[in-house]
Amino acid sequence: MSTTILTFGLIVFALLCALLYLVYVLITKEDIIKEMAETNQGLLRSFNDLDEQAKLIIRTDLELNKIREEMDKRLHGLNALQRTARQMNQALNETEIFQRISPTLFEDWAFGHVLIASKNEHDILKIRLNVGYAQPKAEAILKEIDTLEFLQKLPQGTAILSSINSSVKNKEKLIQLFETEHFIFSPIITQNGNIGFVFVGNNTAAPAVTEADEELIAIFAGQIGQSIENAKLFEKVFRSSQQLELKVADRTKQLALALQKVNEISKKKSDFISAVSHELRTPLTSIKGYAAILMAGKIGDIPSAVKERLAKINTHSDNLVGLINNLLDIARIESGKEEMKFALYKIKGITDNVSDLLNPQISAKSIHLQINLPPQVEEIYVDSAQIERVFINLLSNAIKFTPQEGTITITVASEFDHGYALISVSDTGIGIPPEALQNLFNEFYRVDNEINQNVKGTGLGLVLAKNIVLAHHGKIWVQSKQGSGTTFYFTLPSSPNAFEEHLNPEKNYA
Numbered sequence: 001m002s003t004t005i006l007t008f009g010l011i012v013f014a015l016l017c018a019l020l021y022l023v024y025v026l027i028t029k030e031d032i033i034k035e036m037a038e039t040n041q042g043l044l045r046s047f048n049d050l051d052e053q054a055k056l057i058i059r060t061d062l063e064l065n066k067i068r069e070e071m072d073k074r075l076h077g078l079n080a081l082q083r084t085a086r087q088m089n090q091a092l093n094e095t096e097i098f099q100r101i102s103p104t105l106f107e108d109w110a111f112g113h114v115l116i117a118s119k120n121e122h123d124i125l126k127i128r129l130n131v132g133y134a135q136p137k138a139e140a141i142l143k144e145i146d147t148l149e150f151l152q153k154l155p156q157g158t159a160i161l162s163s164i165n166s167s168v169k170n171k172e173k174l175i176q177l178f179e180t181e182h183f184i185f186s187p188i189i190t191q192n193g194n195i196g197f198v199f200v201g202n203n204t205a206a207p208a209v210t211e212a213d214e215e216l217i218a219i220f221a222g223q224i225g226q227s228i229e230n231a232k233l234f235e236k237v238f239r240s241s242q243q244l245e246l247k248v249a250d251r252t253k254q255l256a257l258a259l260q261k262v263n264e265i266s267k268k269k270s271d272f273i274s275a276v277s278h279e280l281r282t283p284l285t286s287i288k289g290y291a292a293i294l295m296a297g298k299i300g301d302i303p304s305a306v307k308e309r310l311a312k313i314n315t316h317s318d319n320l321v322g323l324i325n326n327l328l329d330i331a332r333i334e335s336g337k338e339e340m341k342f343a344l345y346k347i348k349g350i351t352d353n354v355s356d357l358l359n360p361q362i363s364a365k366s367i368h369l370q371i372n373l374p375p376q377v378e379e380i381y382v383d384s385a386q387i388e389r390v391f392i393n394l395l396s397n398a399i400k401f402t403p404q405e406g407t408i409t410i411t412v413a414s415e416f417d418h419g420y421a422l423i424s425v426s427d428t429g430i431g432i433p434p435e436a437l438q439n440l441f442n443e444f445y446r447v448d449n450e451i452n453q454n455v456k457g458t459g460l461g462l463v464l465a466k467n468i469v470l471a472h473h474g475k476i477w478v479q480s481k482q483g484s485g486t487t488f489y490f491t492l493p494s495s496p497n498a499f500e501e502h503l504n505p506e507k508n509y510a
């Protein structure tokens, strides 16, 4: 019995243990299942999030593609616009500007209908480009445009009308007029206001216009306005330059005529002086001759008072002969009748002759004569007798107007300039007042000063010197400072070539 009870007890105990184990296992599994269910929920949420993000990425990618396509289209359109703008800018008139707008431009921009019009000189709208419209239809559109008040009153600037920005009423009118569902209408504006328009459109099947299209057409219409403005400006400048050219030609003709007249008058003057001088010389020679006979006592003795007067007649006659000779020489050189005997001469030879000739006057006033001749400028191509006269006239004046113990300097520049020697004769004399300088080379001009009042002169010496230098194609000018001294400059050719070249006014010696 006890064994049975023990066995039963053991069995009950074993069953209890198994039950306990079962309870333990059940409790533990429920936790795991709970944990797994939670994990599952989390996974589901993440999956949903990922799904959302994938959808977002796809949407963004689609949008980016659209934007890229739009950008490509815009870039392509802008490239085409830039090419056309360059072409238009090179046009010189309005007609040429429109000729340079190629219809293929609008193929690039994907517009099947294009109408560009601008006002002519009579303020009437004219078709400048037509793509996609039959001519009568295009003409009808132009006529109709004038009646559409809202188009006439378009604000200044780049305001445009399009199928995506205009009011329903305006849009309907434009669709009806141009017969296109999608369109852009841009006025052409210049400084004179609204002078035309650019219209582009597409029918219903084509994609609608975009803001980028609007921008493109606005820039294009602005470019047309700018090119018209430039062409007008060019035309204005061109016309005024043509007028100027005509004026210059007219003025040149007038000046040439005036110069011809001056030359004729100058020739008449020279001829007159020559004739008068010749006429005067003959009686003068007689007067001098009779005075000489009387003075020599060939007609009988004459009282000393009469002799004195006769001597005066002789001196004045000599002065008059000198004056007449000078006048004759000036007239002959001016008219080219005096033939220059050109040859190469050493400058030193000429200056030596002149200084020898004038040595008595120079010594009488104890004047120091200085002559600076550079060895490299040795010879000049001149008529030596005439050039000696130039030196004599300039030196005589220098001696006359320089006080005792003054200095006179003859200088030849150390280099030829354009084949011409530059020679100067300067003194330390009384100088010349500035207001007298411009008259110095005029016939009979003498400065009113004490020396001139006491010493006789003709006022022809400088005129003669000038004419001789001009006959050598040289120049002569003067610089002077009152109280300090005067310098005369003149230029002479060094060779036949240099002389010939100075005949060409374009190579004028400056």
Ligand code: ADP
Residues within 6 Å of the ligand: 393, 397, 398, 401, 427, 429, 430, 431, 432, 440, 445, 446, 447, 448, 452, 456, 457, 458, 459, 460, 461, 462, 463, 486
């Ligand atoms: P003339 O000596 O017979 O008066 P010129 O034609 O030689 O005529 O000279 C004109 C005038 O120029 C002179 O009267 C004098 O007033 C002025 N002149 C010329 N050379 C000099 C000089 N070296 N210094 C000052 N005055 C001068």
